[in-house]
Amino acid sequence: MTVSPSPVVTPVVDYEPPLCGTPASSPPDAAPRVAARGRHLHAVPSPDPVSPQQRAAAAFADAALRSVLEVIDQRRPAAQLRPLLLGGLADTVVALSRATNPRRVAAVLRRVRVQAADPTNNAFEVAAMYSRGPRTHALACRVELVPTLRGERWQLVALHIG
Structure with a gap:
């Protein structure tokens, strides 16, 4: 388990175009797709079962990102x-909160996806989506199981806010 010596949150350039009145629609000459005859359906393999560590990491990531x-x-x-x-990340989030306008629309966490980052299931990479008004944004973080005096606990060790 390695932890970076100086955690850093880097700002993301806002590259989204301004909001438009109506979403783009498909061209009028587009014909509906028709399934080909004789197409064979194959069974899709079931995904790997979710480990208890992954379930715990997902629950922690959801609660931590909402916070x-x-x-x-x-x-x-x-x-x-x-x-x-982790240490400096909290200070960075506090600085970000001071730099934002408090009267804007509240952010709502929409989706959290967790993927194992090591074979021991002690670190997970998290990708999340949140919305603020009509816009959708992304979050990414790394969650690790860190030892403490009271035992092991989950902690965000890297954070990227988009």
Whole structure:
């Protein structure tokens, strides 16, 4: 288990185009697709079962990312992030919350996906989506099981907010 010596959150350039009135539609001359005759259906293999470690990491990531968004929106005190995030990450999120406009629409976490980052299931890469008004944004983080005096616990060790 390796932890980077200086955690860094890098800002993402806003590359989305401005909102338009209507979404693009398909061209009027597009014909509906028709299934080919004689097509054979194959059974799709079932996905690997979810391990208890992965389930616990997903639950922690969901709760921690919701807390991060609430601190950024200034709906939660920043002190509640300290046990969830690695040292400097909490300070970076607090600085980000001070730089944002508190009167904007609240962020809502929509989807969290967790994938194992090591074979021992002690570290997971997390990709998440959140919405703020009509826009959808991304979050990425790394969740690791870290040893403490009271035992092991989950902690965000890297965070990227888009």
